[in-house]
Amino acid sequence: MSSKRPTVADVLALKGRNQLTMLRVTTLEEAEAAQKAGVEMLSVPPELMTDPRFRDAAPDCFTVPGGDKSVYVTKDECLGEAFRMIRAGADAVYCAAGLDTIRTLRAEGVPVCGHVGLIPSKATWTGGFKAVGKTAESAFQVWKQVRTLEEAGAFAAEIEVVPAEVATAISKRTSLFMISMGAGAGCDAQYLFAEDVLGAHRGHYPRHAKVYRNFAAEYDRLQRERVAAFAEFVADVEKGVYPGPGHVVRIPRDELDRFLNDLAGA
Known part of the structure; x- marks a missing residue:
């Protein structure tokens, strides 16, 4: 064919x-x-x-x-x-x-x-x-x-x-x-x-x-990994290590100062 x-x-x-x-x-x-x-x-x-x-x-x-x-x-x-x-x-x-x-x-x-x-x-x-x-x-x-x-x-x-x-x-x-x-x-x-x-x-x-x-065994393994990853996320939030510096955006210092001044006068 x-x-x-x-x-x-x-x-x-x-x-x-x-x-x-x-x-x-x-x-x-x-x-x-x-x-x-x-x-x-x-x-x-x-x-x-x-x-x-x-x-x-x-x-x-x-x-x-x-x-x-x-x-x-x-x-x-x-x-x-x-x-x-x-x-x-x-x-x-x-x-x-x-x-x-x-x-x-x-x-x-x-x-x-x-x-x-x-x-x-x-x-x-x-x-x-x-x-x-x-x-x-x-x-x-x-x-x-x-x-x-x-x-x-x-x-x-x-x-x-x-x-x-x-x-x-x-x-x-x-x-x-x-x-x-x-x-x-x-x-x-x-x-x-x-x-x-x-x-x-x-x-x-x-x-x-x-x-x-044996995909069923692989699905079991992935589920264990899924639970473990979620638990690590919860622990990181509780410990304050997430979000870290690499997970957020920053604003230039002068722009932040202007924003805070505007906010204070609002």
């Missing part, structure tokens, strides 16, 4: 040839790091997509904005938001709303990435936050979801927490660009959240996450 940002056609042309990488990033710093590291695809919240600095940070990353809130809006609201994202420089939009909405987006020329398997906003229908497709019947339901997304006009789908064998078989039989989040290596891209990759929180890490750094 060239250094130029790929189009939907470029992405689809890579299906079955090699796996791309995708990260969910939420800050400009993460976006810039992903660009420099060679990550090909990004998922971003809408507010990051519309930040005018975003494309300077990640000019070459194929970017798909969206989130679970896209499920609970009307078709017109979804279409308006999609147009807003495309104008901001998005390459496609994520949509877990109904098939009619996806058809409408496709009819307007908006590239759509759907979602199958464990869909967080719809997890109540599949038994909560757990793997989907561990029986023949439920695996076939995932396949049917993929087929309906194809028919509705999506170009890609995230397949989340589905057995690797199931996801591989589906990916081989669909024209959709399949993005694996916890669905094994037989799809077209591997997708993780930046906060998991960075070890940036102390909560639960999903089975499929791989933690490459």
